[in-house]
Amino acid sequence: MDLSELKFHRTNGESLYDQLVNALESAIEEGGLAPGARLPSERELANSLKLSRTTTTNAYRELESRGVLRRHVGRGTFVCATPEPDEIPFAWRGKVSATALRSTNPALRNLMQDGVDPAVISLALGGPALECFPTAEFRRIYEQILKREPHAALGHGPTEGQPRLRRMLAARIGTRSDRILVVAGSQQGLDLLAKCLVDPGDAVIVDRPCYLGAIQTFRAAGARLVGWDIRRCDLGELEDLILRYRPKMIYTNPTFQNPTGHTLGLGERRELLKLVARYRVPLVEDDTYRDLYLDAPAPPSLRQLDEYNVVIYLSTFSKTLAPGLRLGWIAASEVIVDQLAMLKQNTDMYSPCLTQLAIAEILHCGLFDENLRKLRDEHTRRRDALVSAVERYVPQRALSYTRPQGGAYLWCRLSRGLTTARLLPQAKAMGMVFASGEVFYCDEAGAHHLRLCFTSSNVEQLEEGSRRLGKALEACAAAGSPERFSVTVV
Amino acid sequence: MDLSELKFHRTNGESLYDQLVNALESAIEEGGLAPGARLPSERELANSLKLSRTTTTNAYRELESRGVLRRHVGRGTFVCATPEPDEIPFAWRGKVSATALRSTNPALRNLMQDGVDPAVISLALGGPALECFPTAEFRRIYEQILKREPHAALGHGPTEGQPRLRRMLAARIGTRSDRILVVAGSQQGLDLLAKCLVDPGDAVIVDRPCYLGAIQTFRAAGARLVGWDIRRCDLGELEDLILRYRPKMIYTNPTFQNPTGHTLGLGERRELLKLVARYRVPLVEDDTYRDLYLDAPAPPSLRQLDEYNVVIYLSTFSKTLAPGLRLGWIAASEVIVDQLAMLKQNTDMYSPCLTQLAIAEILHCGLFDENLRKLRDEHTRRRDALVSAVERYVPQRALSYTRPQGGAYLWCRLSRGLTTARLLPQAKAMGMVFASGEVFYCDEAGAHHLRLCFTSSNVEQLEEGSRRLGKALEACAAAGSPERFSVTVV
DSSP: OOOOGGGOOSSSSSSSHHHHHHOOOOHHTTTTSSSBBOOOHHHOOOOHHHHHHHHHHHHHHHHHHHTTEEETTEEEEEOOOOEEEEEEOGGGGGGTTEEEEEEEOOOHHHHHHHHHTTSSSOOOOOOOOOGGHHHHHHHHHHHHHHHHHHHHHHHHTTTTTOHHHHEEEEHTSSSOOOGEESSHHHHHHHHHHHHHOOOOEEEEEEEESSSSSHHHHHHHTTTTEEEEETOOOOOHHHHHHHHHHOSEEEEEOSSSSSTTOOOOHHHHHOOOOHHHHHHTEEEEEEEGGGGGGGSSOOOOOOHHSSSSSOOEEEEEEETTTTTGGGGEEEEHHHHHHHHHHHHHHHSSSSSHHHHHHHHHHHHTTTHHHHHHHHHHHHHHHHHHHHHHHHHHHHOTSEEOEEEESSSSEEEEEEEEOOHHHHHHHHHHTEEOOEEEEEGGSSSSSSEEEEEOOOSSSOHHHHHHHHHHHHHHHHHHHHTOOOOOOOOOOO | OOOGGOOOOSSSSSHHHHHHHHHHHHHHTSSOOTTTOOOOOOHHHHHHOOOHHHHHHHHHHHHHHHSSSSEEETTTEOOOOOOOOGGSSOEEEEEEEETGOOOOOOOOHHHHTTTTTTTTTESOOEEEEEGGGGGHHHHHHHHHHHHHHHHHHHSOOOTTHHHHHHOOOOOOOTSSSSGEESSHHHHHHHHHHHHHHHTTTTTTESSOOOHHHHHHHHHTOOEEEEEEEEOOOHHHHHHHHHHHHHOOOEOOOOOTTTOOOOOOOOOHHHHHHHHHHHHTOOOEEEOGGGGSSSSSHHHHHHHHOSSSSSSEEEEEEEHHHHHHOEEEEEEOOOOHHHHHHHHHHHTSSSHHHHHHHHHHHHHTTTTTHHHHHHHHHHHHHHHHHHHHHOOOOSSTTTTEEEESSSSEEEEEEOOOOOHHHHHHHHHHHHHHHEEEEGGGHHHOOOOOOEEESSSSSSSSHHHHHHHHHHHHHHHHHHHHHHOOOOOOOO
16 A cells, blocks of 8 residues: 555644544555555655654554554564564563552542543542632743743752742641651652551551541551541540550541541540540541631641640642642651651652642742632532532432531432442443442441542532432332332431 | 831832741840730731731741741730640650661652752752753643643543553553553652562662662662672673572663663673563663663663563653653553552552643653753763863872763762762862762672762853862872872773
């Protein structure tokens, strides 16, 4: 086949690049170009087709990436006739370490993937109303920083974080900047804390139910997890657990908790601090949702109330600005910040400089607080929309929940019998997903719970998502299973 | 003291914020504000001083961060009288895990910190000539992405990386995009690979000398490191080491190696592959410097030559675009990419989306390759400048080195006797730093070696840095130690 005969439209909106890729792929599929055939060089093809060299080069590369073409250095580009070396058998699975085999639960990654399909309304993933994000101002800030200090933005930076950002964060929570470590989202914070405080086999007490990412990361560090029911907040029980398991760390998310939305009261906070201080157990406070109150601010953080120097504080910009920025921070004693920085240098050296400088500026110029006010308004609207849509579309008494006062989630219990394992495939078939309850438990519980995020979807999506959830619930009921709906009280 | 009497200049260039911070701090130091005194609220102070509320709020926060003021929720802001809770003794040091105690070598972090002091010329850190970075185009690309697809840029993204970037990277190295994992710089790549393939106590064979970050990260994973002299490239010796230590992984940087600048020849590459395939040892190829050749391109990568499916390929944009972006990638078998993604989800969930999309665009539009051409020109100029400045300023025969053909480093050996442990303090006193040789060895060697980076400083800095290094060497000689300079051949 003579490739110089290929025809291109310069007007119909499809790029020349796409047209070339498609034309070549068709020629190969239809046999015009046989396996093993050598293609003209990028330059020759560009000349004969009057295309730019970039277009032909990128087209060849795209087809290589699809496994259709193969470039042999010094020989040229060929239509693939032989399998790629990656298909040559090598027992890679047998090379995986025992350490890595502790990380085989793909729940977190799967949640990310479900969020990507545009046909599916995902109420599974947590995130703020990105529509409020000050995109224009953010662009301006990026531009200013890149203009004013390109070296600081693009060059190496200190492992602990950009000094300016550390100062701003320290000021916000009333500490010194050498007690702040900037991390790549709260997830990295949890990972570093687990490495810093926990050896394989050590016990860690976590909320029950608990933020999924914490469960997975602590498990990957080899921790034995013990759940403590944060809603019941029975401190006698916690003391028993401490005595029995001798935990190396307690992890809690006491304010608009993920997934339950629950907030510990002031008295409970003081008693909790007193207890862990008595047993000298480090208390990791995940304060991700504090600024996202809807009806009224939460009580002071454990850190603010800590008279014993026993709290390590963790927060993130994922829920207050944007998750895609991947930036969070830890406040802790200098000894711990120093050790965490030592671990971070080996993990990713330091967090991206430009993002850090941009967030420091967002904090400094008041844009952060302004965005919080907008988010609170919008999230309140969305919470109300989800609750009323659930009331409207979900069969009576099929779900029970507590109206959240902040955070991002509606934590629901299915009526007796119905499991999310049965409901989720139905929901997916209807075009919506939620987060299944089991992933939030470090034991075998949660089969009848589900988490709906009300912040990251707009009102229309929340309504349509609820309608689809309602249909899925009806479908489960109609399937005539033994799991008929019945009244439940949480 | 009546704060409303404070006076401010609106003309002398010092910001009102700085003036207020300084005035309050002086008042506290000089006793005008006593320990325990309650300050007016931010609003009251702003009104009485005719300043904006933002100025007073930020000033209070700054002083809080310095530990001078303390805010008590609901009570107001006070001059600190009592120690911060962080100063309350809690045996944090005793809480650090045994796992974390494997990460107590601050070499990498210290290199970052040395790079920050503007009075010191640092030839210690590796990085590209940032002056070549297409800042204006980069700003435009950021702006376009934030305008066109703010949700993709700011929302959650897949753990494996943005599909567009994975496709572009796959195309560049001729593989499929499901064999690409985007990581937060090559450092995270090394960390994930160590976790994926190595259990504590396992042996890993590394270059000798070796990239510092690899040594530290593998050690943190509990690996026993065995060095193999990459310059001698004795494959009989490597076979002996494989048989003796049964390594779980071999790590090499065979192209313009860090720190030596050495490149394996084509024949050596083929033999190396044959050997590791025979023993079925995964071979991690760090190909960070491939595109940074100066005189002529390097032989094909091990990955390109791999007929056995035994290579895991690692690269980064830190040396070809900018280190502050913190973005790299791994190409490996799907099984390994899948397991690495499982580990990454627990480590930082996914890499920043906006950066990924921007780099995909930089690759797509040809800016990346254009930047490479500029870097090669500029780096050649800088290599030549460093070599000639060293010739000029360094006492004859005090250093020996091989002129690098690519990469970023001049690897030097001090004449017999002089150690970098003696030289570095002298160099710092003269206002320059280099990377000491020991940090690149997994054993006790390297005391007489040093690494100078020629890419990240401009010609003027390279000359001045060499001049200072020369003076430091003279000072060591003049100190009349037994370590007189003498002829050495590398």
